[in-house]
Amino acid sequence: MTREIAKRPTPEEAELGRKRAELAALEATLAQRELDLATLQGELQAFERRYLRIVGLRLAQLDELQARIAEAEAARRPRDPGAEERASRARAQAQESAEAAGQAREPGPEDARFEPSEGLRKLFREVAKQVHPDLATDDAERARRTRLMAEANDAYRAGDEARLQAILSRWEASPEAVKGEGVAAELVRVIRKIAQVEERLRAIDAELARLKATDLYQLKAKVDEAEQQGRDLLADMAAAVDDDIAAARTRLEALTAQRAET
Template sequence: MSYAGQVTTPEAEQAQDETPEQAPQDGGARPEERLEKAVRAAEQALIEYEIAVETFRVEVENFSRLHHQKLGPMYARLDELDALIAEAVAARSGDPEDRRKAAEARARVLPMPGVDELFHGWMDGDGLLPEAAAMLTDQSVRPPQRVRPSDEARKLYRELVRKAHPDLAQDEQERERRDAFIARVNAAYGRGDEALLRELHEEWDAGPVPDERRPTPSEELYARLEWLAQRKELLSVVARELEESAIGAMLKLAPDDPDRLLDEIAEQLLAQVAEREAELEQLRGRVT
């Protein structure tokens, strides 16, 4: 089984390498005890890998949002300039092929947003949002809240998932309780809500203590190992899709400082915009 390097952690890498055959052996232990050790090792490997995949998914999602907010207008401006340049070339040459290229370039330009889209993020059912009101009254606009989880939030998230992961449940009722709790943990982590993660940490610690693992038949343990392996394969597919996506590939270029990467891309786009504007001005000068 192969795993993408971007979404691993030291704990996950160690756990991934510990297969049932490599799990600690105890010559005097009964077969079921050795199987139980293998199951526990596989469970921990899956949990660590799932934490790594979810952490990277949140990073990709947040970077995608920031990328769209910061660079979206620049990409739109470049598309508009490309269309204007193609139209100027077609007007100058009169060539049918140039007209076709101009029509294609214009088709790539995003249409003007509707009224609802224009007001999205500025107005809700109660009227103008604080950021919109501040801008209209020439007051300082509060910068958008960072959505990238802090290091402390990441630490809390990892600890919570290790403690409350549904795969550690001993029965269906306990699994449902853990599923509901982890959903709240994931939502808090996705928003980077460090305070709420601390509250969830305290809530779990104060909750019921899971029963000790009870001995299980060998057939059930083997089935458990097979399910864990299948689950890990599915996560590997998700990890590969994240890493091979355009945003995932960009994020891998600067995983420790994605804001710097956005600034660098913005500078490159601004330079391209300036080049296109100069080219358009030159073409319009020739036409006139």
């Protein structure tokens, strides 16, 4: 009577199993962190458009008035180099403000807040887990993954669930989705993927920290906090700029009248 002897895994196979489990956990973490980064980027882009539409256009108008005031004052004092310099600086500021606010001249659907659905978030996480460039094993595969991941980021920020699903389906049907052969080779690949994922996680953390240190993020945080308290901070800022615009117009009209009298 014989007994079937169960095949015990080799040390390499056992190590491969452990490394695969480690990689799977890291891949899940990476997918979530990529989602966090893409979401924050989308939120900041949407907030910037909203800010420019509500406040930025007004600031550009105010800067234009102040430039015209400075130019009028310089015209009254043609021998004053300081007045000419102030007028030049004011005009440069007005041009800069006009360029910054240019994208908000035609408000449209893109001015809406970025609020991705749970389905969209889940789909993006799955794409990131499967397609992420840091899971590549050679340069050609990395380039393809990078292109697909860029498409996925664009689709996510656009709220295009169908496009995200198409990217995922395309990847699942590709040869790159098929795993390699041999325990030793696979172990090396998994170890390298772990190192790549860990490096990308550090890069994401650094980018998140950088974004959260920007003036735009700080302003968004204040606006969000005010909203929770029932206040519209952007509307308050716009009202304050409107007051400044009215004062600047009055000043410019006075200067224009004085020049007409001389």
